[in-house]
Amino acid sequence: MGEERFAFLTPKPLFIADCLSFFPGEAARSAGAMGRMPGSGFPYFIYFSNFRFFFLSLFYHTLILLNYKIMSTPEIKNLKKTAKRILKAIKNQETIILYGDADLDGTASVVVLEEAIKNLEGNVIVYFVDREKQGYGINKSALAHLKKYAPALFITLDLGITNFEEVKTAKKMGFEIIIVDHHAIVGNIPNADIVVDPKQKTDKYPFKDLANAGIVYRLVKILYENNLPPNLDTEFLELTGLATLADMMPQEDENKFYIEQGIYSLEYTSRVGLKVFSEIEVLKNLDINQLARKIISCLNVSGIEKNKTGAYFLLTSKDEKRAKILAKKLLEQTQERQLRIKQAAQEAGDRAYKNSDSDIIFEGDSEWYNVLIGAVASRVCNKYRKPTFIYNKMRGRSIGAVRMPQGFDAVKAMESCGKLLINFGGHPPAAGFSIQNKNLKKFEECLKKYFENLTK
Numbered sequence: 022m023g024e025e026r027f028a029f030l031t032p033k034p035l036f037i038a039d040c041l042s043f044f045p046g047e048a049a050r051s052a053g054a055m056g057r058m059p060g061s062g063f064p065y066f067i068y069f070s071n072f073r074f075f076f077l078s079l080f081y082h083t084l085i086l087l088n089y090k091i092m093s094t095p096e097i098k099n100l101k102k103t104a105k106r107i108l109k110a111i112k113n114q115e116t117i118i119l120y121g122d123a124d125l126d127g128t129a130s131v132v133v134l135e136e137a138i139k140n141l142e143g144n145v146i147v148y149f150v151d152r153e154k155q156g157y158g159i160n161k162s163a164l165a166h167l168k169k170y171a172p173a174l175f176i177t178l179d180l181g182i183t184n185f186e187e188v189k190t191a192k193k194m195g196f197e198i199i200i201v202d203h204h205a206i207v208g209n210i211p212n213a214d215i216v217v218d219p220k221q222k223t224d225k226y227p228f229k230d231l232a233n234a235g236i237v238y239r240l241v242k243i244l245y246e247n248n249l250p251p252n253l254d255t256e257f258l259e260l261t262g263l264a265t266l267a268d269m270m271p272q273e274d275e276n277k278f279y280i281e282q283g284i285y286s287l288e289y290t291s292r293v294g295l296k297v298f299s300e301i302e303v304l305k306n307l308d309i310n311q312l313a314r315k316i317i318s319c320l321n322v323s324g325i326e327k328n329k330t331g332a333y334f335l336l337t338s339k340d341e342k343r344a345k346i347l348a349k350k351l352l353e354q355t356q357e358r359q360l361r362i363k364q365a366a367q368e369a370g371d372r373a374y375k376n377s378d379s380d381i382i383f384e385g386d387s388e389w390y391n392v393l394i395g396a397v398a399s400r401v402c403n404k405y406r407k408p409t410f411i412y413n414k415m416r417g418r419s420i421g422a423v424r425m426p427q428g429f430d431a432v433k434a435m436e437s438c439g440k441l442l443i444n445f446g447g448h449p450p451a452a453g454f455s456i457q458n459k460n461l462k463k464f465e466e467c468l469k470k471y472f473e474n475l476t477k
């Protein structure tokens with residue numbers, strides 16, 4: 022038991038290169054000295070570099086310790102059960118629906134699991150929820166659209182853990198539901214067939230801050246009984262690393278491994294949709310970290326067409342010409358969006374300034390679209406260092422993004438006013454909600470009271 026937990030830490034040629042990326046400066050220096058290796062050449066530079074024996078043995082011992090630590094820890098709850106169920110579905114040629122969140126973490130989760138399942142000859146339907154039109158999570162219109170595929174195995178990725186009613190509805194339609202999510206548990210868990218979320222109280226997995234893509238990466242390792250082909254492994258790690266950064270998960274423990282490993286191999290990526298970024302004129306001179314940040318800003322918010330995200334189309338593209346056009350388009354859209362975010366953050370800040378004695382910032386507008394509010398809330402929160410609630414006011418209801426300065430918990434704050442909300446969820450520093458417009462004022466008052474009591 023245990024060797025499947027961190028197969029990428031078991032000794033094999035790649036392993037030496039793997040451990041190097043714990044120390045990216047050293048690795049980059051050796052790689053730089055060797056120049057760019059063709060194809061998936063990056064692991065091989067180590068054989069040519071005159072790396073000092075002392076460092077090697079240091080790394081080796083670190084790795085043995087890490088391996089020991091990881092082998093003696095339990096797996097994420099229900100992850101093996103999920104893998105088993107997926108393998109059964111593949112064997113029986115059942116339809117497997119992958120229902121993902123539209124950000125990069127959700128998209129990476131879908132792409133990795135889809136490619137893993139398809140490579141084992143399973144049947145996959147991919148669906149992304151349109152936050153702009155449908156809101157966050159599982160929702161009625163998506164279920165109405167997917168109903169025709171029932172009965173099927175319905176796997177939610179990077180969402181679902183707060184969709185109590187929707188899970189019930191989906192089960193009635195004949196779906197078997199597996200939730201794979203990393204967001205905070207709000208009270209109970211939905212009545213799904215299997216729930217994977219390291220934040221469940223009963224989950225003994227020691228590291229709680231994985232991105233959803235990190236959970237999926239582990240799942241895929243189990244699906245392949247640790248014999249994931251190296252080319253797939255590298256490609257999956259790249260997406261896992263990017264998603265972990267995009268979701269702003271703490272850069273420690275296992276996450277550090279995904280980020281450094283993923284970003285490092287990005288330079289030699291064989292995924293067309295990622296490779297094209299480094300070929301775009303204005304991005305040509307960026308170093309690998311800057312390039313990664315650019316890619317993330319383009320793929321984290323990429324719009325939805327035909328129930329798929331722009332990032333999904335790009336990451337699964339095999340056609341270099343079309344991928345380049347799409348990447349350029351996403352880059353343009355990102356620049357426009359960043360301008361709009363700046364303007365909206367300015368406006369929200371100005372309005373909040375008039376209310377400067379309030380403990381919180383609570384502002385909304387019909388022009389602040391769903392794709393903007395998260396970034397707007399982040400900017401405002403960073404500037405004013407107050408609990409920040411920014412919402413897009415639509416017809417009848419609003420969708421909001423929440424950001425907290427250190428020491429505050431967005432999920433707990435909303436839990437205390439939960440009755441006024443349609444739905445809410447997320448992480449302590451960053452979360453979201455949906456609400457009937459008629460409850461907005463009450464919600465604001467309730468939050469003010471909550472934070473007033475906290476600071477007393």
Ligand SMILES: [Mn+2]
Pocket residue numbers: 126127179203232233268
């Ligand atoms: Mn996520």
